Amino acid sequence: MLNTPTTPGIVAGRLPANILAENFSDLHPPLTAHEALVAADRCYFCYGAPCMEACPTTIDIPLFIRQIATGTPEAAARTIFSQNILGGMCARVCPTETLCEEVCVREVAEGKPVLIGQLQRYATDRLMAAGGHPFARATETGKSVAVVGAGPAGLSCAHRLAMKGHNVTIYDGRAKAGGLNEYGIAAYKSVDGFAQSEVEWLLSIGGITVETGKRLGDGLSLSGLKSGFDAAFLAIGLGGVNALSMDGVNAVDMIADLRQSADRTDLAVGRNVVVIGGGMTAVDAAVQSKLLGADNVTMAYRRDKAAMAASEFEQDLATSRGVRILYNAAPKLVDDGAITLARTETRDGKLLETGEVVELPADQVLWAIGQTLEGAPDGVAVEGGKIVVGDGGRTSVDGVWAGGDCAQGGDDLTVTAVAEGRDAAEDIHAKLA
Amino acid sequence: MADLTSNFIGIKSPNPFWLASAPPTDKEYNVRRAFEAGWGGVVWKTLGEAGPPVVNVNGPRYGAIHGADRRLLGLNNIELITDRPLEVNLREIKSVKRDYPDRAVVVSLMVPCEEDPWKKILPLVEETGADGVELNFGCPHGMAERGMGSAVGQVPEYIEMVTRWCKQFSRMPVIVKLTPNITDIRLPAEAAMRGGADAVSLINTINSITSVNLDLFAPEPMIDGVGAHGGYCGPAVKPIALNMVAEIKRNAATADLPVSGIGGVTTWRDAAEFIALGAGNVQVCTAAMTYGFDVVKEMISGLSQWMDEGGHESVASVVGRAIPNCRDWQDLNLNYVTKALIDQEACIKCGRCYAVCEDTSHQAIFNRIDGVRGFEVNDAECVACNLCVNVCPVEECITMVETPLGEVDPRTGEKVREYANWQTHPNNPGAVKAAE
Ligand SMILES: Cc1cc2nc3c(=O)[nH]c(=O)nc-3n(C[C@H](O)[C@H](O)[C@H](O)COP(=O)(O)OP(=O)(O)OC[C@H]3O[C@@H](n4cnc5c(N)ncnc54)[C@H](O)[C@@H]3O)c2cc1C
Ligand SMILES: Cc1cc2nc3c(=O)[nH]c(=O)nc-3n(C[C@H](O)[C@H](O)[C@H](O)COP(=O)(O)O)c2cc1C
Ligand code: SF4
Ligand code: SF4
Ligand code: SF4
Numbered sequence: 104m105l106n107t108p109t110t111p112g113i114v115a116g117r118l119p120a121n122i123l124a125e126n127f128s129d130l131h132p133p134l135t136a137h138e139a140l141v142a143a144d145r146c147y148f149c150y151g152a153p154c155m156e157a158c159p160t161t162i163d164i165p166l167f168i169r170q171i172a173t174g175t176p177e178a179a180a181r182t183i184f185s186q187n188i189l190g191g192m193c194a195r196v197c198p199t200e201t202l203c204e205e206v207c208v209r210e211v212a213e214g215k216p217v218l219i220g221q222l223q224r225y226a227t228d229r230l231m232a233a234g235g236h237p238f239a240r241a242t243e244t245g246k247s248v249a250v251v252g253a254g255p256a257g258l259s260c261a262h263r264l265a266m267k268g269h270n271v272t273i274y275d276g277r278a279k280a281g282g283l284n285e286y287g288i289a290a291y292k293s294v295d296g297f298a299q300s301e302v303e304w305l306l307s308i309g310g311i312t313v314e315t316g317k318r319l320g321d322g323l324s325l326s327g328l329k330s331g332f333d334a335a336f337l338a339i340g341l342g343g344v345n346a347l348s349m350d351g352v353n354a355v356d357m358i359a360d361l362r363q364s365a366d367r368t369d370l371a372v373g374r375n376v377v378v379i380g381g382g383m384t385a386v387d388a389a390v391q392s393k394l395l396g397a398d399n400v401t402m403a404y405r406r407d408k409a410a411m412a413a414s415e416f417e418q419d420l421a422t423s424r425g426v427r428i429l430y431n432a433a434p435k436l437v438d439d440g441a442i443t444l445a446r447t448e449t450r451d452g453k454l455l456e457t458g459e460v461v462e463l464p465a466d467q468v469l470w471a472i473g474q475t476l477e478g479a480p481d482g483v484a485v486e487g488g489k490i491v492v493g494d495g496g497r498t499s500v501d502g503v504w505a506g507g508d509c510a511q512g513g514d515d516l517t518v519t520a521v522a523e524g525r526d527a528a529e530d531i532h533a534k535l536a
Numbered sequence: 537m538a539d540l541t542s543n544f545i546g547i548k549s550p551n552p553f554w555l556a557s558a559p560p561t562d563k564e565y566n567v568r569r570a571f572e573a574g575w576g577g578v579v580w581k582t583l584g585e586a587g588p589p590v591v592n593v594n595g596p597r598y599g600a601i602h603g604a605d606r607r608l609l610g611l612n613n614i615e616l617i618t619d620r621p622l623e624v625n626l627r628e629i630k631s632v633k634r635d636y637p638d639r640a641v642v643v644s645l646m647v648p649c650e651e652d653p654w655k656k657i658l659p660l661v662e663e664t665g666a667d668g669v670e671l672n673f674g675c676p677h678g679m680a681e682r683g684m685g686s687a688v689g690q691v692p693e694y695i696e697m698v699t700r701w702c703k704q705f706s707r708m709p710v711i712v713k714l715t716p717n718i719t720d721i722r723l724p725a726e727a728a729m730r731g732g733a734d735a736v737s738l739i740n741t742i743n744s745i746t747s748v749n750l751d752l753f754a755p756e757p758m759i760d761g762v763g764a765h766g767g768y769c770g771p772a773v774k775p776i777a778l779n780m781v782a783e784i785k786r787n788a789a790t791a792d793l794p795v796s797g798i799g800g801v802t803t804w805r806d807a808a809e810f811i812a813l814g815a816g817n818v819q820v821c822t823a824a825m826t827y828g829f830d831v832v833k834e835m836i837s838g839l840s841q842w843m844d845e846g847g848h849e850s851v852a853s854v855v856g857r858a859i860p861n862c863r864d865w866q867d868l869n870l871n872y873v874t875k876a877l878i879d880q881e882a883c884i885k886c887g888r889c890y891a892v893c894e895d896t897s898h899q900a901i902f903n904r905i906d907g908v909r910g911f912e913v914n915d916a917e918c919v920a921c922n923l924c925v926n927v928c929p930v931e932e933c934i935t936m937v938e939t940p941l942g943e944v945d946p947r948t949g950e951k952v953r954e955y956a957n958w959q960t961h962p963n964n965p966g967a968v969k970a971a972e
Contacts, residue, residue: 137606144604147929150887151903172604212884212930 108374108398113467115371117396123367126394130291130420131195131221139225142218143172145209154203154219159513159522160187164203168222180230181237183223188262188525189255191231191301192284193518194224195292198383200416202518231300236307241268243310246535249274249332251319254282255517256507257338258305259524260531265310267532272332273311276318282340284517286359289387290367291394318478325480329502334531337490337498337505338524341515343477344470350437351468354378354388361391373467376400377442379434380471382412388469389426400426401463403444405433406454432461437468476509486511495530496523504531538843539850540836542576544816545709545734545794547667549576549640552851553807553835556798556819557582557644557670557713560829562618564628567641571632573829574836577640579711579737579819582617582672583625585647585657590616590679596757599746601772608826610772612746614757614764616678617646622660630664641665642711646672646684649694651701658706668709671698673724674740676717676767686740689715692727699731711796714738714780716773721780722787729793736784737796737819739777741767770822774800778813782862785814802831804838814856870961871953873945874920874936876900876913882933885909889924889934897923916946 106116118126134142146168154164162183170179183190199205199220210216230237246269250257253275261271279285284298306313317323319339328335344353364370372395378388381404389402402421404411407430411418421428432444433456442465445456476488484491484499489511496504506523513519542552554577555561555570562581570578584590592615601610618625633641643666647653661669673689680687688694695712702710712728714721716739728736743765745755755763777799784790797815801807802823810818823831839851848854878889890911893901900917901924904910913924925934939945939952958964 141605147886147888150891151909152887153885153909208884208886 106396108396111374111466113371113373116368117372120366120368123395127290127294127367127391129294130289131224133228134218134221134225139171139176139222142222143168146172146217147208149208153206153208154217157203157206158186159202159516159518160190160193160525161522162186162190162223164219167226168217168219171222171226176226176229177233179222179226183227184230184237186525187518187521188259188305189284189301189517189521190223191227192255192288192293192298193521194220194227195297196284196288197516197518198414198416201414231304236304238266238308240266240308240310243270244268244535246270246333247272247331248531248535249328249335250338251275251323251328251335252282252338252340252507252509253277253280253302253313253315254338254340254507254520255284256340256509256520256524257282257336258302259521260336260338260504260506260528261311261524262305262308263525263528264531265308267528269310269333269532269535271311273313274317274319274323275313275315276321276342278315280313280315282338282520286362287355287384288362288517289358289391290362319480320478325482325500325503329500333502333535335503336496336524336527336531337480337483337503337509338507338520339476339478340508341474341476343475345473345475347470349434349468351379351470354380354384354469354471355474357388357469358384358391361395367395370395372397373465374398375440375464376467376469377463377465378402378469378471380404380473381406381410382471382473383417384474385469385471386413386417386421386426388471390421390424392467392469393424393426397467399464401429402426403429403432403434403442403463405431405447407431407449410449429461434468435460437465441465442468474508479509495533496527497530538840538848540840540843542817542851544640544796545668545711547577547640547642547709548638549817550638551576551832551836551839552811552817553832554578554640554642554796554817554819555824556821557672558821558825559615560821560824563620563625564632567628567632568635570824570829570832571636571639574832575639575829576817577642577667579642579644579670580625580629580666582644582646582675583622583657583661584617585653586622586660589619589621592616592619593759595759599757599766600770601746608770608822610744610746610768611770611822611825612744612757612766612768613741614677614766617644617672617675622657626660626664629661629666633665633667640667642668642670644670644672644713646675646679649683649688649698654698654701655705658702658708662706662708666708668711668734669702669706670711670713670737671702672713672740673698674713674715674738676715676741676743677765686715686717689713689724689740690718692723695724695727696731699728699733703732709734711735711737713740713798715740716776716780716799717743721783722790725784725787725790725793729790733793735794735796735816736790737798738780738784739773739799741769742773742776744768769799770826771800771802774802774806774809778809781810781815782813782859785856785859786862801835802826804835804842807835808839808842808854809858811851811855812858813862814859816855817851866958868957869955870958871956873939873952875915875918875939876920876922876924876934877937878911878913878924878934879932880910880912882930883911884930884933885911886929887911888927888929892923892927897921918947 148165167179167182203219204216207216250273281298376392376397393400431447436443446459490505492510496506504527507520508515540551557579561578599612675685679685712733747756797810798819801820807818890901890903
């Protein structure tokens with residue numbers, strides 16, 4: 104290996120394979136059995152537990168934690184999966200600090216929540232490792248449903264429908280199922296190919312066919328699906344990105360490449376990387392650039408800290424990994440290995456440039472300025488960049504449901520997508536009955 | 537600095553913390569280390585007759601109950617008395633006592649329930665220079681099957697008889713160690729007193745099965761696939777031991793009989809509680825077997841801090857101080873009214889108080905305050921059972937506030953009246969009627 108973090112330009116192999124492997128290992132190593140018992144013992148088994156209300160999939164958190172505490176993590180996992188079939192991934196990727204753990208009474212009281220996410224992982228890992236599938240299908244109904252998109256929303260919907268006895272076909276334009284679980288989530292949140300093994304495990308319920316490399320709008324049409332199936336569920340996520348006005352790379356593309364690389368020694372990264380954006384994607388791109396061996400990584404966000412979409416925890420994660428966060432800095436020009444940013448301030452609710460500028464060396468500029476809906480089929484009503492949905496995820500077109508990032512409502516999170524997929528399945532089932 | 541020295545039935549020790557007769561006191565090596573750590577005295581592991589010693593199992597002897605962080609809450613054992621030859625133990629006792637003249641060395645004994653064996657062993661113990669003997673009438677497993685230990689402790693006549701022999705054949709102070717595996721602890725204590733005992737010590741271990749192996753369907757600890765009941769001790773048994781000590785101290789016949797308090801003493805506070813209920817000193821086994829001998833340092837510093845803070849000059853001055861307040865239920869004031877009060881600042885809104893009051897008590901807690909999640913007591917329903925206080929995870933968050941004399945209790949609609957108990961209550965068919 105010849106390159107180092109200070110090698111000029113955008114090059115691969117800045118760090119040796121063993122260091123890369125270490126850098127991209129589990130963000131939160133799994134709890135040991137004893138740690139889990141101690142963590143579980145901290146739960147008060149609250150009445151009308153606030154954590155449960157804050158969980159978008161409404162997992163019975165006090166119950167599953169008690170099941171861990173009493174030495175039955177498999178029962179705990181069934182409690183979790185009955186509400187959230189991707190409880191394994193959610194345990195790894197949920198921003199618990201803004202969901203269940205934020206309202207845990209022990210967070211409110213002591214600033215130390217019960218480790219709900221890590222306990223959830225403990226339980227789900229146990230059950231999944233034991234093999235087999237915790238749910239059985241109901242008698243086949245003879246009905247069939249098409250699901251477009253094999254991300255969390257699509258998978259969750261398909262699983263619930265299969266459980267109810269329907270036959271499901273999932274179409275996905277990508278080569279692998281999993282959606283952003285496979286192509287987007289930060290590598291250190293989902294290690295050891297977890298996204299794929301989870302998909303496999305989920306599909307082992309039976310009754311679900313996955314057809315990858317098949318895109319709606321490209322050989323597949325909504326009218327075709329409507330005539331071939333009893334119902335259709337759209338879960339196509341946000342496949343587009345806001346157009347770039349300057350040079351650089353889309354952060355989501357960079358992350359997708361990173362997720363698909365076997366040992367990451369083949370991934371080129373700049374010596375001086377600047378990430379534009381203030382959300383989770385920006386944090387992930389910045390942190391992972393640093394972990395790949397970039398010498399300097401700066402995240403530039405045009406508003407102030409309070410306005411940043413990335414949680415306090417995510418921001419701390421970034422700075423702890425050596426990322427510098429520059430608030431109130433808006434990109435003006437990318438040119439010749441450097442970026443010029445205008446300093447800003449917010450006055451009377453308006454973002455204004457102060458006139459001051461900063462110039463940073465930048466071999467590589469990564470843009471993380473938001474994803475957009477792409478490929479919503481004609482005829483389905485779209486508003487504000489999202490598919491319009493009513494109760495149970497019904498779209499404007501009869502027999503067509505939608506959920507996850509592509510649809511209105513909820514935050515754009517894995518767990519929200521799972522909840523919406525599940526609820527749409529229940530609604531579809533009710534309609535088909 | 538408070539005076540921690542102890543004089544228990546004439547046996548002096550620098551503090552009231554003795555190690556109970558058990559593995560920690562089974563040999564010279566241990567006892568020397570214990571004395572170096574600061575223990576005031578020991579009761580040597582129970583000795584048996586001369587001749588081939590008893591044998592112990594070679595599989596597990598202990599079973600335990602744990603809290604979540606492996607805190608040991610209760611210990612069960614199936615160990616017998618010492619399995620080392622009598623001569624060896626006697627030689628070691630002599631050597632330790634010679635080197636530690638200021639510490640208490642009491643020797644625990646268990647020989648068959650006949651005059652001769654007792655007559656034989658007592659002079660041998662006396663010869664070591666030991667300060668006294670403790671008669672083990674408590675061991676509930678193994679030895680009891682052979683007619684010793686608790687098999688003697690459960691028959692007051694035997695206790696009296698053996699105690700009398702010991703007083704007759706020895707000039708040493710005699711402590712009788714009682715078994716809790718009986719229905720009324722006062723009877724064996726009275727029997728010991730009749731036999732001339734200088735003191736009683738209690739409790740020995742409680743018959744127990746720690747747990748059941750659900751794969752093999754056998755009790756734990758398991759020896760080659762089967763198990764026998766053992767004796768339970770440690771923090772879990774303290775409340776039982778405290779009550780038994782209090783029973784003896786409240787009983788007119790035994791009120792003046794010195795008591796050595798044993799059973800779950802783990803911290804200085806436990807010790808202080810036994811002493812407040814009339815124990816002249818305490819003995820400790822499980823705490824030492826859980827943490828090692830250095831725990832005595834915390835016991836000494838804690839007891840001494842508490843005594844200083846309370847202005848208690850000597851251990852003797854606090855012995856039995858809580859006994860006048862230990863009463864029968866029929867003496868309790870039925871006109872004493874309190875109401876639970878939730879400190880809204882301290883409340884973390886877990887809702888546990890609501891769940892238990894609503895489901896299992898008196899439906900006296902509201903779970904909404906002005907329409908939002910919050911917990912408040914409804915005085916019109918609260919019977920002051922204290923359950924919410926016990927389950928609330930925040931210390932001091934719920935308190936019981938007394939309704940003053942003359943004020944209306946919103947639950948009954950009646951004014952709080954002067955002291956009156958069940959003995960004079962109109963609902964009591966056997967009530968003592970006040971003279972008209
Ligand atoms: C970089 C990044 C990091 C993130 N990190 C987190 C995190 O840590 N925690 C968290 O909770 N959330 C995170 N999110 C958000 C989360 O990944 C999404 O909210 C979630 O994946 C949405 O699920 P979905 O099923 O709606 O869509 P997606 O996961 O996007 O899945 C959509 C699927 O549809 C397929 N598809 C799209 N168009 C078509 C078509 N026309 N025909 C056929 N198939 C199509 C796609 O190939 C894809 O597989 C992150 C997002 C990004 C981009
Ligand atoms: C392993 C073990 C062995 C014991 N052996 C004896 C014994 O030989 N003689 C005796 O009088 N008590 C014996 N006991 C009982 C203890 O002396 C003591 O009475 C009991 O454990 C309660 O005190 P604790 O809660 O501090 O352990 C033994 C206890 C244990 C745990
Ligand atoms: S809020 Fe916290 S303590 Fe209460 S049930 Fe949920 S995890 Fe347990
Ligand atoms: S003291 Fe008992 S009755 Fe009163 S509020 Fe508490 S639990 Fe309910
Ligand atoms: S149990 Fe205590 S902390 Fe919990 S809601 Fe009740 S008063 Fe508040």
